[in-house]
Amino acid sequence: MIAAISLATLMAAALLWKFAGVAELFVLSLAVAATVRPFVEGLEPRLGRTLALLVVYVSGLTLLGVFIYVASHGLLHEIDTSVERLGSAYAALRALPRGGGTLRRLFSNQLPAPEALYHALASSRPAAALDAALGVTINALDIVEGTLLALALSAYWSASHESFERLWLSLVPAPQRTRARSVWRGVERAVGAHLREQFGQSTVAILAIAVAFRLVRLPTPILPALAIGVLRVVPFFGVVLASGVGALAGASMGPAGAILGGAGTLALLLALDRGAARGLFEVRRASPTLTVVSGIVLVEAFGTIGVLLASTVAIAVQTYLERLVATHPRRARATRSLAQIEQRINRLKRRLPTLPEEEAVQLGSVVARLEALATIALHATAAETRTIS
Numbered sequence: 233m234i235a236a237i238s239l240a241t242l243m244a245a246a247l248l249w250k251f252a253g254v255a256e257l258f259v260l261s262l263a264v265a266a267t268v269r270p271f272v273e274g275l276e277p278r279l280g281r282t283l284a285l286l287v288v289y290v291s292g293l294t295l296l297g298v299f300i301y302v303a304s305h306g307l308l309h310e311i312d313t314s315v316e317r318l319g320s321a322y323a324a325l326r327a328l329p330r331g332g333g334t335l336r337r338l339f340s341n342q343l344p345a346p347e348a349l350y351h352a353l354a355s356s357r358p359a360a361a362l363d364a365a366l367g368v369t370i371n372a373l374d375i376v377e378g379t380l381l382a383l384a385l386s387a388y389w390s391a392s393h394e395s396f397e398r399l400w401l402s403l404v405p406a407p408q409r410t411r412a413r414s415v416w417r418g419v420e421r422a423v424g425a426h427l428r429e430q431f432g433q434s435t436v437a438i439l440a441i442a443v444a445f446r447l448v449r450l451p452t453p454i455l456p457a458l459a460i461g462v463l464r465v466v467p468f469f470g471v472v473l474a475s476g477v478g479a480l481a482g483a484s485m486g487p488a489g490a491i492l493g494g495a496g497t498l499a500l501l502l503a504l505d506r507g508a509a510r511g512l513f514e515v516r517r518a519s520p521t522l523t524v525v526s527g528i529v530l531v532e533a534f535g536t537i538g539v540l541l542a543s544t545v546a547i548a549v550q551t552y553l554e555r556l557v558a559t560h561p562r563r564a565r566a567t568r569s570l571a572q573i574e575q576r577i578n579r580l581k582r583r584l585p586t587l588p589e590e591e592a593v594q595l596g597s598v599v600a601r602l603e604a605l606a607t608i609a610l611h612a613t614a615a616e617t618r619t620i621s
Contacts, residue, residue: 261385266424518546
């Protein structure tokens with residue numbers, strides 16, 4: 233038995249390593265499904281599950297497409313503007329007087345002339361540039377393909393999550409299934425709430441900062457706003473890094489602009505995190521230790537993008553451990569009256585018309601048996617009460 237368990241564990245680890253891409257898509261689809269679950273469940277009683285899924289996913293994709301179009305519409309122009317301003321700043325830096333301290337003289341002497349940089353870029357091999365452009369295009373297509381596949385899987389998971397839960401819970405011993413379901417749903421709920429909070433805060437921050445930079449006539453308002461929206465997700469130092477980007481963007485308008493840009497970005501992010509987020513979302517902070525450990529592991533596995541995923545993974549692990557080490561279910565189970573049990577049965581009966589036919593038949597038989605047991609218990613309690621009186 234020990235040898236069989238060891239071989240099965242090694243085989244599972246080898247399969248996960250071999251099919252890491254498939255596992256990543258599956259986990260991403262679960263995360264997307266957990267993020268949109270409250271919206272689907274809110275519309276399901278009125279529209280049915282299929283139509284609710286269609287409305288939620290089509291609306292989400294439409295908003296995402298509009299956001300990408302608006303962001304990319306001016307992004308290419310801002311990149312060209314940034315390159316031009318960077319070249320002007322480089323030329324101005326080389327034109328500084330060579331006198332002064334030793335550090336300034338050393339730094340000025342090490343900077344090559346702009347003509348040398350242009351010559352080096354122009355003399356680079358065309359084949360290498362073509363390979364780089366082709367690689368970027370292929371990577372972009374892979375990202376789009378993976379995103380669409382993850383969305384399709386998440387919609388399929390949201391439509392039939394009860395069937396999937398019954399499937400994998402059948403592998404768990406019967407006495408442990410209630411606890412396993414509680415652990416799974418707790419982790420799913422916590423991850424979904426965390427992702428909704430992070431995505432909502434980043435979206436509001438990007439829009440607010442882009443509008444503010446546009447109003448003060450900053451030459452490149454969208455590029456720093458996108459950077460701030462991404463950097464704020466970094467654990468521990470995200471707000472500081474985002475404020476630094478705001479100050480750097482404002483520095484193009486002078487020292488006062490740098491101070492206002494950094495301070496305004498810091499104030500906005502703190503207001504979102506401490507005020508608006510706690511009023512709109514279910515805010516929960518991950519353990520700093522788990523966040524650091526998750527960040528180290530994810531950076532080793534996925535590179536820089538692992539830093540952005542560290543807090544989400546830490547929330548999942550923290551919720552899993554909290555549910556796992558909780559008091560035994562039999563001791564933690566609260567006693568319920570027959571009236572409360574009848575209310576739960578009535579809620580299940582009202583939900584039956586929204587389920588697929590096969591699931592409705594199976595759940596209907598279970599509800600009928602529970603209702604019969606509740607009726608028997610009610611009659612027995614009433615008879616015992618009459619006997620005592």
